Amino acid sequence: MKDRMFFFRNSPAIAGLFVVALAQAEVPIVESSPVNSNGQVQSGNPAVTSSRVSSRPSVNAPGVAQDSLYYQLDLLQQEVQALRGLVEEQAHAMRMMKQEQRDRYIDLDRRITKSSGGAGLPAGDPGSTNATKSPAIAPAVGGSETGSLEKQAYADAFELIKSRKFEQAVASLNAFLTQYPSGAYAANARYWLGEVYLAVNNPEQAKEAFKQVLTDFPEHRKAPDAGYKLGRVYVTLGDKAKAREYFEMTVSTYPGTPSARLSREFLKEL
Amino acid sequence: MITRLTGLVLSLALLVAMPLRADLTIEITQGADNPVSVAVVPFGWGGASALPEDLAQIVADDLERSGLFAPLDRKNMLSLPTRTSDVVYRDWRILGSDYLVIGSIGQTEDQRFRVEYYLFNVLNQQVIGQGAVTGGADVMRDIGHRISDLVYEKVTGRRGAFSTRILYVTADRHSTYNTDFRLNYADADGHRAKVIFQSKEPVLSPSWSPDAKKVSYVSFEGGRPGVYVQNIATGEREQITRFPGLNSAPAWSPDGNKLALVLSKSGNADIYVKNLKSGQLTQITRHYAIDTEPFWMPDGKSLVFTSNRGGSPQIYRVDLENNWVERLTFEGRYNARARVFDDGKSLVLVHKGEGAADFNIAVLEIESGRLRILTSTLLDDSPSVAPNGDMLIYATHKGNRGILAAVSADGKVKFELPSTKGDVREPAWSPFLN
Numbered sequence: 001m002k003d004r005m006f007f008f009r010n011s012p013a014i015a016g017l018f019v020v021a022l023a024q025a026e027v028p029i030v031e032s033s034p035v036n037s038n039g040q041v042q043s044g045n046p047a048v049t050s051s052r053v054s055s056r057p058s059v060n061a062p063g064v065a066q067d068s069l070y071y072q073l074d075l076l077q078q079e080v081q082a083l084r085g086l087v088e089e090q091a092h093a094m095r096m097m098k099q100e101q102r103d104r105y106i107d108l109d110r111r112i113t114k115s116s117g118g119a120g121l122p123a124g125d126p127g128s129t130n131a132t133k134s135p136a137i138a139p140a141v142g143g144s145e146t147g148s149l150e151k152q153a154y155a156d157a158f159e160l161i162k163s164r165k166f167e168q169a170v171a172s173l174n175a176f177l178t179q180y181p182s183g184a185y186a187a188n189a190r191y192w193l194g195e196v197y198l199a200v201n202n203p204e205q206a207k208e209a210f211k212q213v214l215t216d217f218p219e220h221r222k223a224p225d226a227g228y229k230l231g232r233v234y235v236t237l238g239d240k241a242k243a244r245e246y247f248e249m250t251v252s253t254y255p256g257t258p259s260a261r262l263s264r265e266f267l268k269e270l
Numbered sequence: 271m272i273t274r275l276t277g278l279v280l281s282l283a284l285l286v287a288m289p290l291r292a293d294l295t296i297e298i299t300q301g302a303d304n305p306v307s308v309a310v311v312p313f314g315w316g317g318a319s320a321l322p323e324d325l326a327q328i329v330a331d332d333l334e335r336s337g338l339f340a341p342l343d344r345k346n347m348l349s350l351p352t353r354t355s356d357v358v359y360r361d362w363r364i365l366g367s368d369y370l371v372i373g374s375i376g377q378t379e380d381q382r383f384r385v386e387y388y389l390f391n392v393l394n395q396q397v398i399g400q401g402a403v404t405g406g407a408d409v410m411r412d413i414g415h416r417i418s419d420l421v422y423e424k425v426t427g428r429r430g431a432f433s434t435r436i437l438y439v440t441a442d443r444h445s446t447y448n449t450d451f452r453l454n455y456a457d458a459d460g461h462r463a464k465v466i467f468q469s470k471e472p473v474l475s476p477s478w479s480p481d482a483k484k485v486s487y488v489s490f491e492g493g494r495p496g497v498y499v500q501n502i503a504t505g506e507r508e509q510i511t512r513f514p515g516l517n518s519a520p521a522w523s524p525d526g527n528k529l530a531l532v533l534s535k536s537g538n539a540d541i542y543v544k545n546l547k548s549g550q551l552t553q554i555t556r557h558y559a560i561d562t563e564p565f566w567m568p569d570g571k572s573l574v575f576t577s578n579r580g581g582s583p584q585i586y587r588v589d590l591e592n593n594w595v596e597r598l599t600f601e602g603r604y605n606a607r608a609r610v611f612d613d614g615k616s617l618v619l620v621h622k623g624e625g626a627a628d629f630n631i632a633v634l635e636i637e638s639g640r641l642r643i644l645t646s647t648l649l650d651d652s653p654s655v656a657p658n659g660d661m662l663i664y665a666t667h668k669g670n671r672g673i674l675a676a677v678s679a680d681g682k683v684k685f686e687l688p689s690t691k692g693d694v695r696e697p698a699w700s701p702f703l704n
Contacts, residue, residue, distance in 0.1 A: 077558055078581075085580030092600045096639070162681050163643055164623070184304070221305075221340075256343060 154185040161192055166200045187217035191226055198233065207233045224254035228263045235266070244270055306425055308333060309342040309367040313385070314352025314374035321375065322407040325385065328414030329371060332432045332459065333421060335676075336660070337683025342367050354388055354397065362392045371421060382406050387417050389424055399424045411461060431656040434458045435700040436663060437466075437476040437485055438674060442692035450692075453487060455502060458656070458699070460674070460687040466502060475696060479522050482700045486510070486520040486529055497531055499546070510544060511551075521565050521573075530554070530564035530573055541575050541588070554588055555595070561586075563607045568614040574598065576606040585619055585634070599634060601641045607652065608634075611659045611679075618653040618662055631664050633679060644681035654699040655679075663687075663697040 153176050160169035173193045180186060194209030210233065213226035227250035234243035247263040247270070254260050310330040315321055333339035348361040352374045362370050373387035382404055389399035399420045403413050415432040422430030436458055442450040451473040456463035467473060471490035478485060479499075486499045496512035497520045511517045515534035522529060529544045541554040541564045555561040559579035566573055572589045579586075585599040585608045599605035604622030611618070614636075621632035621641065627648040634641050644662070653664040661683075663676045668686070672693040675686045 081559060081579055081581045085582060085584075088580050088584075088597045089600055092597070092639070158682075159642070162646075164646070 150180050150183045150185060153179065154189060157189065158192065161196055164199075166196050169196050170200070187213055187220040187222050190216070191222040191229075194226065194229060198229070203233045203236050207237075218253075224250055224257040224259035227254065228259035228266075231263055231266060235270075240270055305338055305340040306369065307342065307367045308339050308369040308371065308421065308425075309347065309362055309365065310371040311347060311350050311352070311373075312344065313372070313387070317375075317377050321383075321410075323410040323414065325373065325375070325410065325414045325417070326371070328411060329418045329421065332415060332418035332430075335459065335683075335685055336422065336430075336432075337678050337685075338422075338426060357390060359390075359392055359395050362390075367392055369421065369425060371417065373417070378404060383410065383413075385413050385417075387420075389421055411457060415457070415459075428660060429658045429702070431658045431660065431699075431702070432458060433703060434657060435482070435703070436460070436654075436674075436697050437478065437700070438665075438697040439473050439476065439695050440692045441472075441672075441695070453485070455485075466505065467500060467507075475519050476698045477520050477522050478698055478700050480524055480526045480701055482703050485698075486522060488518050488520065497529070499529075510546070519563050523566050524568055524570045530566060532562045532564065541573065543573075543590070554590065554593065565609050567610055568612055574608045574610060574617060576608065585617065598636060598639075599641070600639060604629075605632075605634075609653055609655055611655050612657060613659065616659075616679075618655055620651055620653065631662060631677065642681060644677050644679075645675075645684070647675075650675075652696045654697050656699050657702045661699075663699050665695045665697060 157169060157172040157176050160166075160172050170193065173189050173196065176189050177186065177193070180189075190209050190213045194206045194213070197203070197206035197209060207230065210226040210230045213220065213222055214230070217223055227246055231243045231246040231250065234240070234246060244267065247267045250257075250263040251260045251267070308330075310326045310333070312324070312326045330341035334341050342365060346365060348365065349356070349358055351357045351372050354372070357370065357372065368391070370390040370392055371387065372390075373385060376384045376386075378384055383406070384402065384404045386402045387400065388397050390396065391398045401417070401420060403416065405413055412433065418432040419430030422428070422432070436456055438454050438456070440450075440452045440454060442452070444450070449470065451469050451471065452465045453467040453473050453476055454463050455466045466485070467487070467489070469489055469491050471493065472488075473490075474488040474495075476485050476487045483503065484499055484501050486497060488495050489498050490496075494512065495517045497510040497517045498507055499510055500507045510520070510529060511531065511533065513533050513535040516532055516539055518532045520529045520531045523543075527545060527547055529546060531542055531544060532539050533542050534540070536553070536556075538558055539560045539562050540556060541561050543552045543554055544550070545552075554564075554573065555575070555577070557577065557579050559577055561575055561577045561579070563576040564573045565575070567587070571591065572587050574585055574587045576583050577586050578584075580597065582603045583606045584597055585605050586595050586597050588595045598608075598617070599619070602621055602623070604620075606620050608617040608619040610616075617634045617636060619632055619634060620629055621643060622629050623643070625648075629649050629651060630643050630647075631645045631650045631653045632641050632643045645664070645666070647666050650664055650666045653662050655662050659679060661676050661678055663674060665672055666675050667673070672695045673686060674694050674697050675684060677684045
């Protein structure tokens with residue numbers, strides 16, 4: 001039902017037909033209400049006459065007027081729906097802007113309070129730029145504890161992957177790896193960098209990322225996945241010998257993992 | 271309803287679109303980034319006959335599927351203790367297991383099984399959970415899931431949902447006019463499925479009563495849709511509504527006394543609430559646009575529903591006191607079929623991306639309006655939340671068949687459920703059973 005309704009509403013051609021039908025319906029007056037209140041398109045056969053309508057004294061005017069009223073009502077409903085959507089979206093955007101403005105003000109206020117009252121900070125300390133910055137940014141995560149900051153940075157990058165913002169994800173993951181080259185999530189970040197490169201059709205870079213997972217973190221949980229993916233990359237690049245090499249390595253080095261199973265399946269097809 | 275119809279139309283387009291989009295599908299073959307390592311030792315058994323189920327395997331599988339645990343492979347275990355006195359902590363520290371589960375099974379005089387189990391924290395060398403259950407062969411899987419629940423709760427601090435159930439619909443199409451529609455009832459891991467209702471006409475929208483004893487669904491038996499309530503244990507059925515036009519999308523209120531549903535008896539799809547005790551029917555929404563797919567907020571004071579009153583399908587919330595309607599989704603041109611997490615803070619819904627078949631499962635934080643997309647396959651549909659809010663089950667497509675899959679609420683863990691014959695759709699995760 002829904003689809004039919006959309007079809008009708010979105011199709012000027014059908015609306016046009018309807019007008020033509022109205023124009024042709026001269027003497028046998030048509031009780032053609034093409035859209036009932038249910039939104040369903042009714043049989044639009046102009047030859048179907050309605051005795052109730054045609055028995056009226058003034059033959060043409062009321063029927064046509066009634067039909068055109070239906071038509072106008074329908075147009076109005078569409079218009080109101082579209083406008084309602086706009087109003088809702090704009091109200092939402094305004095609420096968001098207000099919120100953002102307030103947050104910015106609070107953040108600014110906090111920083112000003114910090115810097116004007118922050119006499120305790122040693123001026124010549126090499127880490128002072130960080131020290132003034134981090135408490136303002138991440139007061140909620142318990143000061144400037146690197147572990148949670150790292151986790152957050154990784155989660156943010158991962159969020160970009162999930163929402164398929166691949167270009168931003170590449171930048172974010174690379175920044176993450178520069179900042180935490182040997183952190184707890186370094187292997188994961190590298191692996192996902194490979195995945196994202198694959199997604200944006202850049203197998204050469206993907207290859208490098210996966211290889212680094214294998215060489216730098218051969219014991220990591222992502223290593224078998226990287227091995228399997230390398231095989232896939234070489235399949236994409238058309239190098240079957242290399243692909244076979246990596247699939248076989250994954251099967252023999254990481255038996256029992258899902259990646260080993262997937263590799264075995266691919267080996268059968270190579 | 272909107273989702274389903276669009277889905278049908280799009281499945282044709284999908285056949286063409288699939289190969290082109292395949293490159294963008296990211297495979298997540300693994301679970302969380304740093305899962306907790308746990309060893310589940312095969313349970314001791316002195317009986318002569320073979321055990322009906324491998325309890326330790328059930329527990330290990332449960333924990334692994336949650337994605338938060340990495341169970342140790344049995345082959346690598348250095349010792350196989352079955353009693354607390356046999357546990358050598360050093361063995362498990364070497365293997366890197368943070369937690370250890372052991373157990374033993376004995377037989378009672380009436381041929382039932384008595385299972386004793388212990389959960390150890392390997393690092394501080396303490397028993398942090400234990401229990402003993404007696405039951406027949408038919409409840410061995412229940413016992414296994416109960417042990418998994420204990421481990422999950424002790425380690426994560428959140429209640430486990432392994433002992434819960436799912437309902438889903440299968441459509442087994444023999445020919446154009448001969449399809450078997452079945453309503454299935456199964457464990458949360460897909461095992462022990464059984465058919466609780468079967469019809470040659472479509473069966474849709476199963477919804478659990480809050481005590482998990484009854485199910486409400488739409489059946490087209492007799493050629494017209496009607497809303498039915500069925501007692502799962504007895505099979506006893508009752509017809510709730512059968513008005514002309516639509517009777518669809520029933521959703522049980524948190525107190526169990528009411529059903530929200532969609533009727534078109536006034537000419538257009540609107541949300542109604544039927545009081546199951548008094549039989550009173552109240553119209554909640556009144557709009558010439560389509561209002562459908564209602565679901566209750568946990569406090570029972572408002573409903574979320576899908577409506578195209580703003581020109582595109584979006585999620586709205588209606589306050590049942592004053593019928594005030596508020597829009598909740600603003601990202602994208604299509605958000606539908608919302609289900610609410612038990613904390614009332616988030617919704618899971620079907621969100622349409624840019625591609626024609628890009629229907630994905632997404633979680634909306636109501637307060638902040640933040641939308642997180644959890645899945646990246648095509649035509650994902652009908653999400654349902656586990657009662658602990660940690661996992662979601664949903665319908666998706668594999669090949670040209672409908673299957674069920676699950677994803678963690680943070681999107682990191684995914685798995686597919688063992689597929690049964692025919693098309694599988696519309697899963698509904700039960701509340702906690704007790």
